[in-house]
Amino acid sequence: MIFHKILACIGLISISATSAAETWGPFEIVEPTPISELWLNAGFYSYHFQKNKGFNNRNFGIGGEYQYSTVSSIVVGSSHNSVRHMSHYVGWNWHPIALGPVHFGVVAGGVNGYPGVNNGGWFPVVIPAASIEYKSIGANLIFIPSFKDKLYGALSLQLKVKLY
Numbered sequence: 001m002i003f004h005k006i007l008a009c010i011g012l013i014s015i016s017a018t019s020a021a022e023t024w025g026p027f028e029i030v031e032p033t034p035i036s037e038l039w040l041n042a043g044f045y046s047y048h049f050q051k052n053k054g055f056n057n058r059n060f061g062i063g064g065e066y067q068y069s070t071v072s073s074i075v076v077g078s079s080h081n082s083v084r085h086m087s088h089y090v091g092w093n094w095h096p097i098a099l100g101p102v103h104f105g106v107v108a109g110g111v112n113g114y115p116g117v118n119n120g121g122w123f124p125v126v127i128p129a130a131s132i133e134y135k136s137i138g139a140n141l142i143f144i145p146s147f148k149d150k151l152y153g154a155l156s157l158q159l160k161v162k163l164y
Helices: 002-018
Strands: 027-029 034-048 058-069 072-080 086-099 102-111 123-134 137-144 154-162
Touching (some): 034 072, 058 086, 086 123
Antiparallel strands (some): 027 086, 102 123
């Protein structure tokens, strides 16, 4: 229920923010335009802020991203997470702000597979993210904040290739 409310609020912000395309210095509000692109990725490479915990930085897996708008996409996937368990994720990317070719926003969705959070079950996330794409290659950069002693912070890089 709370997850649906978060998505509804983000959707309302998206509509109001993009209804009047503007620029703020070097930043631009991207006008949402319909597109249809399917991207695939092979997981993440993570840089963990706490080096002494022995985290897995190579989070290999498989994922997909369907971009239906210049500012929005749906993401799904699985990977071996930083604590060496299998994680699954589903979410909605919203990147309405651009600085040149780099788009900034958030990803909102759900993740599982972290034993310290909800006993490894699903939990909601809303985290900052950025993306850059050129022709048929791209990258997503995701900031994962620390959460008590249950989830440890990292920057995760996800390389992707466009199928169509």
